[in-house]
Each structure stands twice: as structure tokens, then as C-alpha cells.
Amino acid sequence: MNYRNLLYTVIFTLALTGSQSLLAESAKKVANPFDPIENLKRLGTEEFTPEAWANAGQEERGRMIWSFFQQYKLSELTLGKIRELLGPSTVTSNNEYSPVNSGLWPAYSIGPEELMWPPENWFGYTLVFIVNPWDTENKIEIDVTPTMLP
Numbered sequence: 001m002n003y004r005n006l007l008y009t010v011i012f013t014l015a016l017t018g019s020q021s022l023l024a025e026s027a028k029k030v031a032n033p034f035d036p037i038e039n040l041k042r043l044g045t046e047e048f049t050p051e052a053w054a055n056a057g058q059e060e061r062g063r064m065i066w067s068f069f070q071q072y073k074l075s076e077l078t079l080g081k082i083r084e085l086l087g088p089s090t091v092t093s094n095n096e097y098s099p100v101n102s103g104l105w106p107a108y109s110i111g112p113e114e115l116m117w118p119p120e121n122w123f124g125y126t127l128v129f130i131v132n133p134w135d136t137e138n139k140i141e142i143d144v145t146p147t148m149l150p
Contacts, residue, residue, distance in 0.1 A: 037066070040127075043125070045063070046064050058110060059111060061109075061110045065110050088103075090109045094121070105130055105131055106129045110125050117146050126144070129142055
């Protein structure tokens, strides 16, 4: 192999490696528009502390919830930990048999009160922690109503 071919091979390899790392970096920076936690960032990025949450109104809580999920990963939360950090639920459902009313699914009003979810008459966004009591790992998911997803 002559030096010119070797030089071209090295340049091509460096260019390819550099473009792959640039693509990887740009993929990290782009938020997933279908991630409900990432979408909570639109409400604000104020720092969450249990004390600040306890003393905050609905709109201020909305500005803290993204920070909450940055500090506490959903996969590591338990029902007890959610109640310890966020306190008791702030919403109830019109359905008397709802897991929200039973306390099994903690639910919190967050964000601007101008929004209203008519079927339940919930004001603002409602963040519900969905707990499956029959799941051996007790995996928790979230739902935000009305949806913030695109």
C-alpha cells in the first residue's frame, strides 16, 4: 500500500469516527418528545425539595416536578417514597372506585390552573403515579392529564 492510500484511509477513518461521535452527541441533546417526564420540563425547572413542594401551590409544584424526576428516577420510586416526598394526593376522581380515590394511585395537580380536564373537573395538569399492586417488582408509571405529548 502506498503512502497516499494509507493517508486517505487514515483521513477517512478519522472523519467517520468524528461524525459518529457528533451524531451520538446530538442524539443525547435532543429530548424525546414522547417522554412524559421530559415534557414536564415545559412547566419549569425550579429545584425540587420536599419542603418547597409542601409549601408550594399548584403552579409552583408544576415548575418543580421536572427537577423531582431528575433527582428521583421513576424506576427507583415506591409508593411509600412518593408519599414521603410529595405528601398526600391533591386530586380525587368522579369515579368512586378509582384507584386515585382509594389512595393506591397518588395524584397531584400541577401547573397552571387555567387548564381544565372536563371528565374529572381537574384543574391544571394532573400527574398520576400508576401503581400495579400485582406486579412483583411494583413498577410505577406516570400519566399526565391532559396529555403534554405532541
